[in-house]
Amino acid sequence: xxxxxxxxxxxxxxxxxxxxxxxxxxxxxxxxxxxxxxxxxxxxxxxxxxxxxxxxxxxxxxxxxxxxxxxxxxxxxxxxxxxxxxxxxxxxxxxxxxxxxxxxxxxxxxxxxxxxxxxxxxxxxxxxxxxxxxxxxxxxxxxxxxxxxxxxxxxxxxxxxxxxxxxxxxxxxxxxxxxxxxxxxxxxxxxxxxxxxxxxxxxxxxxxxxxxxxxxxxxxxxxxxxxxxxxxxxxxxxxxxxxxxxxxxxxxxxxxxxxxxxxxxxxxxxxxxxxxxxxxxxxxxxxxxxxxxxxxxxxxxxxxxxxxxxxxxxxxxxxxxxxxxxxxxxxxxxx
Ligand SMILES: Cc1cc2nc3c(=O)[nH]c(=O)nc-3n(C[C@H](O)[C@H](O)[C@H](O)COP(=O)(O)O)c2cc1C
Numbered sequence: 001x002x003x004x005x006x007x008x009x010x011x012x013x014x015x016x017x018x019x020x021x022x023x024x025x026x027x028x029x030x031x032x033x034x035x036x037x038x039x040x041x042x043x044x045x046x047x048x049x050x051x052x053x054x055x056x057x058x059x060x061x062x063x064x065x066x067x068x069x070x071x072x073x074x075x076x077x078x079x080x081x082x083x084x085x086x087x088x089x090x091x092x093x094x095x096x097x098x099x100x101x102x103x104x105x106x107x108x109x110x111x112x113x114x115x116x117x118x119x120x121x122x123x124x125x126x127x128x129x130x131x132x133x134x135x136x137x138x139x140x141x142x143x144x145x146x147x148x149x150x151x152x153x154x155x156x157x158x159x160x161x162x163x164x165x166x167x168x169x170x171x172x173x174x175x176x177x178x179x180x181x182x183x184x185x186x187x188x189x190x191x192x193x194x195x196x197x198x199x200x201x202x203x204x205x206x207x208x209x210x211x212x213x214x215x216x217x218x219x220x221x222x223x224x225x226x227x228x229x230x231x232x233x234x235x236x237x238x239x240x241x242x243x244x245x246x247x248x249x250x251x252x253x254x255x256x257x258x259x260x261x262x263x264x265x266x267x268x269x270x271x272x273x274x275x276x277x278x279x280x281x282x283x284x285x286x287x288x289x290x291x292x293x294x295x296x297x298x299x300x301x302x303x304x305x306x307x308x309x310x311x312x313x314x315x316x317x318x319x320x321x322x323x324x325x326x327x328x329x330x331x332x333x334x335x
Contacts, residue, residue, distance in 0.1 A: 002291045003298035004284070006040065008242050008265045009131045009168035009193045011104050013040035016259060016299055017280050017287075020196075020246050020267035021045045021108045021135065024277065028093070031100055033277035038284045040265060041104040044097060046135045047090040049111030052120045087120065091127045098128030106170065110135040114156045122164040131168040134161050137199055138174075151183055155190045162191030170244065172196035175227050184231075184239050194242030195235075196267065197228045219270035224248030229261045233317050236262025236307035250274075252286025259287075262304035 006016040019025050019034050019042045026045040034042055090107075097105040107129035109121055121132050136157065140150055154173075162169050171192040177183050184195055205216040225248035232243050245258035246267040255266040271279050287299075296302045304310060308317045315321065 002288045006264055006299055009170055011130055015040035016265045017283055018265045018267045019272055020269045022269035024272040028096055030277055035101055035103050037277045037280035039103060039280055041106055043106040043108055043133050044093060046108040046110035049117050052087050052117040091123055094124055094127040094129050104130035106131045106133050108133040108135050110137055112136055112138040114160045118160045119164055121161045125165045125167045131170060132165055133170040133172055135172040147178055155186050158187050158190040158192055168193035170194040170196050172199050174199045174201055180231060184235055188239045188241040192241055194244055196244040196246050197231050198247050200247055220248045222248050222250045222254050225254045225258060229258055232263050233261040233307045236304045237309045252283040255283055256287055256290055259299060259303050260306040262307040
């Protein structure tokens with residue numbers, strides 16, 4: 001039997017397939033199905049800095065962002081006759097998840113600024129969260145703020161959250177940093193036990209009839225795994241913390257590639273919205289069969305074997321690859 005055990009944030013998981021934050025993990029009615037389908041852990045949807053500070057912040061991410069765009073997804077959402085979130089309700093959600101599940105439950109905090117609100121991390125840990133994921137989703141539109149300032153703020157934020165908790169801390173980020181590798185190391189040194197690469201940037205659109213700016217949440221596609229794959233392959237063995245892949249994981253093949261690049265766990269949200277919790281069964285089956293076909297006994301054995309440090313030509317993950325890829329099209333056109 002192939003061994004899928006992995007360790008993430010110091011937590012032993014039975015599988016590297018993790019249900020990432022989103023409406024599916026936010027619906028208690030689906031938790032047992034996620035666990036039965038083989039999820040190694042679940043990450044609850046985020047509690048927002050603004051909610052903690054104002055308590056009566058807008059309803060949930062799912063409601064705001066029109067989850068009814070995805071037919072079947074509707075049935076996965078919690079009923080929103082009253083706000084699905086808010087600090088009190090969130091704590092209750094964490095407690096409920098702990099009671100109902102055997103797999104680790106990771107609570108998620110979304111915020112960008114150091115401050116009093118980070119004390120809430122301790123309440124989440126006290127409510128039973130096995131770990132905290134700090135989701136730093138930020139759009140820095142103020143042209144006076146420098147990249148260095150922002151990075152310093154994130155490092156400070158991680159230090160502050162870490163100081164509040166005794167459970168492990170993961171930090172989830174977007175990919176849009178000038179020197180991501182350096183930031184990754186700084187966050188790890190500030191106390192991050194793991195990095196979740198990456199959050200997706202939700203870009204609004206303009207309606208040409210009404211000239212309204214409209215929120216558009218498009219689910220990911222497999223091609224988006226390339227960005228986390230690239231960075232995980234580069235960072236594997238270079239940062240002393242866990243690496244989780246998030247974005248574009250839709251099937252077992254996507255997951256395998258990210259494990260080969262060096263991910264400790266592979267997270268999925270869009271695929272669960274599209275196909276339901278049982279999709280994890282098919283993903284796991286594919287991974288197991290692939291491992292059997294190639295004589296891998298365990299995920300630990302294959303992890304990182306195609307990372308930057310383990311390929312014959314590490315430049316494939318650097319600028320040289322850009323040159324090659326661009327010129328491959330020139331050759332085709334001139335043939
Ligand atoms: C409807 C929806 C709600 C989400 N809510 C959260 C959230 O509350 N916190 C968070 O960190 N990420 C949230 N995400 C982002 C996902 O956790 C994930 O990082 C992202 O969708 C990329 O993974 P995927 O390609 O598997 O969807 C949400 C995504 C979707 C589609």
